[in-house]
Amino acid sequence: MWDTLVGQRHVIDGLAEAVAGHGMTQSWLFTGPPGSGRSNAAIAFAAALQCPDGGCGECHECRTVLAGSHADVRLVRTDKLSLGVDDIRELVRAAALAPAGERWQIVIVEDADRLTEQANNALLKAVEEPSPRTVWMLCAPTVTDVLPTIRSRCRLMTLATPSTAEVAGFLERSLGVAPELASYAARASQGHIGRAKALARDEDTRRRRRQVVSYPVRLRGLADALRCAEELTAVTKEESDAVTAELDAREKADLDTAYGVVERGRRPREYGPALRELEKQQKSRATRRHRDVIDRGLMDLVSVYRDAIALATGAPADLVNEEIRADVERLAASSTPELNLRRIDWIFAAREQLLEFNVPPQMALESMMVALAGPGAQR
Known part of the structure; x- marks a missing residue:
């Protein structure tokens, strides 16, 4: 059951101690970089708290929690850009009820960093004064993504980015991936477990990543910048649509069945x-998913410039993009570490425009690519 937490021994030990009654509290905050788990x-942790044996992974309690069907464990994740006050108020009402079983009523909020200000205020009192048998578990990238008054009332568990060797070993053990492919997926994912699985399993995912990491050596001027921005928008839209299309169709079919349209x-x-509301939710989910996929693509770009800096400065670390070492060497030879550091800053500025200020993707990516291909780019 704990096997999915790759490279998180300190977290596993802390949670196991809490299950055993040492340091248990009713409000928890799990932080860590994307993909850390x-x-x-x-x-x-919820499964272990519900399990009579403290987390055997085999009993009915463990299996139902892990499958998402346990009556006393509620997992909240959103496909929208934010979690609103109405969603949280409903959670707070449900969390105030006594659990159906003998142990805990557990509420897991997967995207606590997406709570609106009103939603945070609605959650604060519940976290501050939980019902006697209620446990709140909030998940966010960093502690600063959560309201200070909420995080001060939670026990913090910080997950780290697992090493390349740890991720590769996990892929080999759990998926039977060949060592060479596992090593590539582990490096390319930069410790993101879900991304590593996708890279190990799917050739289309690998193809799209190869296209993204080819951009730095292709940026020779304005025309290249605009072309690469258009390609990046398209390739990330392709990947996000592949994820959402099947789910959208299934939800539409379920709606038709519920209203008797089919019969x-x-x-x-x-x-x-009802159809308009569904389409509104699906559009919001598609927007978020596309931005999330773009974000991964931007981090792939960052990895190329970091590799170039590592080569130029003689850093001992292995390259993330070992398979395109020749391109990285060209990039390092035709620029300077200082310029590549500025390029990384420009990429992070584009991320902020996309994720914080909702700038249209095409516009943000065009501005970024023009900056990357500006003075000092290869000629």
Whole structure:
């Protein structure tokens, strides 16, 4: 059960002690970089708290928690850009109820960093004064992503980025991935477990990443910058659409069935508003998913410039992009570490525009690519 927490021994030990009654509290905050396993840690902890044996991984309690079907464990994740006050108020009401079983009522909020200000205020009192048998588990990238008054009332569990060797070993053990492919996926994912799985399993994912990491040596002027921005927008949209299309179709089919559209061949009056609400939610989810995929692409770009800096300065670390070492060497030879540091800053500025200020992706990426291909770019 704890096996999914790759490279997190200190977290596993701390949670196991809490399950045994040492340092247990009713409000927890799990932080860590993307892909480190924040929500997996919270779910495994919830299973251990519900398990009579402290987390055997085999009993009915463990299996239902891990499968997401336990009556007393509620996992909240959002496909929207934010979690609103109505969502949290409903959670707070549910958390105030006594658990159906003999142990805990557990609420896991996977995207605590996406709470609106009103939602944070609604959550504060529940975290501050939880019901006697209620446990709150909040997940966020960093402690600063959570309201100070909330995080001060939580016990903090910080997950680290697992090493390349740890991720590769996990892929070999759990998925049976060949060592060479496991090593590539572990390096390219930069410690992101979900990304590593996708890279190990799917050739299309590997193809899209190869395209993204080719951009630095292709940026020779304005035309190249605009072309690469257009390509990056398209390739990330392709990947996000591949994830959401099947889910959108399934939700639409479920809605049609619920309103009898399939059987009766006509649409009742209530169907129209329900369909519009579904389409609104799906559009919001698609927007968030696209931005998340772009964000991963930007971090792939950062890895190339970091590799170039490492080569230029003689840093002993292995290259993330070993498979394109020749391109990285060209980049290092045709620029300076100082310029590549500025390029990384420009990429992070684009991330901020996308994720914090909701700038349209095409516009943010064009501005970034023009900066990357500006003075000092290869000629």
